[in-house]
Amino acid sequence: MIKIQYSFIVDNKIIANSPVKFLIAGIGDALGTYFEARACYRTDAPSLENGGITRSALALCELCYKTLREYATMAIHSCENNLVTPALDAIIEANTYLSGVGADNGGLAAAHSFYNGYTSLDNHEAQHGNVVAYGTLVQLILEESSNAEFEEVQNFCKEVGLPLTLEELGVSSREEVELIAKNACVEGESIHNMAGDVTEEELVNAILTVDSLGKVLIK
Numbered sequence: 001m002i003k004i005q006y007s008f009i010v011d012n013k014i015i016a017n018s019p020v021k022f023l024i025a026g027i028g029d030a031l032g033t034y035f036e037a038r039a040c041y042r043t044d045a046p047s048l049e050n051g052g053i054t055r056s057a058l059a060l061c062e063l064c065y066k067t068l069r070e071y072a073t074m075a076i077h078s079c080e081n082n083l084v085t086p087a088l089d090a091i092i093e094a095n096t097y098l099s100g101v102g103a104d105n106g107g108l109a110a111a112h113s114f115y116n117g118y119t120s121l122d123n124h125e126a127q128h129g130n131v132v133a134y135g136t137l138v139q140l141i142l143e144e145s146s147n148a149e150f151e152e153v154q155n156f157c158k159e160v161g162l163p164l165t166l167e168e169l170g171v172s173s174r175e176e177v178e179l180i181a182k183n184a185c186v187e188g189e190s191i192h193n194m195a196g197d198v199t200e201e202e203l204v205n206a207i208l209t210v211d212s213l214g215k216v217l218i219k
Contacts, residue, residue: 012084015092020079021127026095027072028133028162031153033099034058034065035136036190037106039143045193047107057105064098067091072160110142110184110198111135113191114207117184118169121176126169133162134169134210141206142198154217164214166207177207 015023038061040046041053067090074087114135118124137157140150154164163169171177181203184191191198 012089012092016079016084016088017082018079020076023076023079023091023095024161025127025129026099027068027076027091027160028127028129028131028157030064030068030095030099030129031156031162032108032111032132032136032139033102033106034061035139035153036109036111036193037061037102039109039139039195040107040193043193043195045107045109048104051105053106057102060098061102061106064094064102067094067098069156072156076160107193108190109193110139110191110203113184113189114138114180114203116189117180117182118171120179120183121171123170126163130163131169133157134164134166137164137210137214138203138206139194141209142194142202150213154213158217164210164218166211174204174208177204181207 037053037058041058044052047053047057071087071090071094074085075091078085078088111132112135115128115131118126118131118135134157137150137154140153156162157164166172166177171180178200181200184203185198185200191203
């Protein structure tokens, strides 16, 4: 059974007049919701509420992703111009309610483990959502997602200004990547909800693959 414990009352005027970088980071965090829930559903992993992941929970997570795809660009434009619009309303709903309830009832996987590993760096400064967005691309590589799906998510990140390379996260060496992978793969991390599990070496290779593909895209 889905347990819903979120009750959001958001003054959208506050969001419309806030720095757009925060809205974009929220979009990055919400981006992982569907893909992490899908991974947990495939392995029958527990949700954050320690229950089973129902089809309705997965549908809510998928709605989150579809909402981002449809409204994010216009919502960012609205925020840049301090305007409350239907697109901004939709993205606020996705970033808060759909992502929050979705994650609680859908579970986490590699994207958030990548973030947790990233926080082990002394110089980590990137916002949570920006790192999760990069981690979502890493997860798609680990899952051997289709080229079409990976490129869809990668192009979305480019369109809304989410990071595509390690440089954008302030990561500058292989040693740092290996430290991220080491800490992302410790016992109890949500990356172990992935099918077939993930080794440190596999994660390092996926992180570097996303970086190299990102460099090609932004040339």
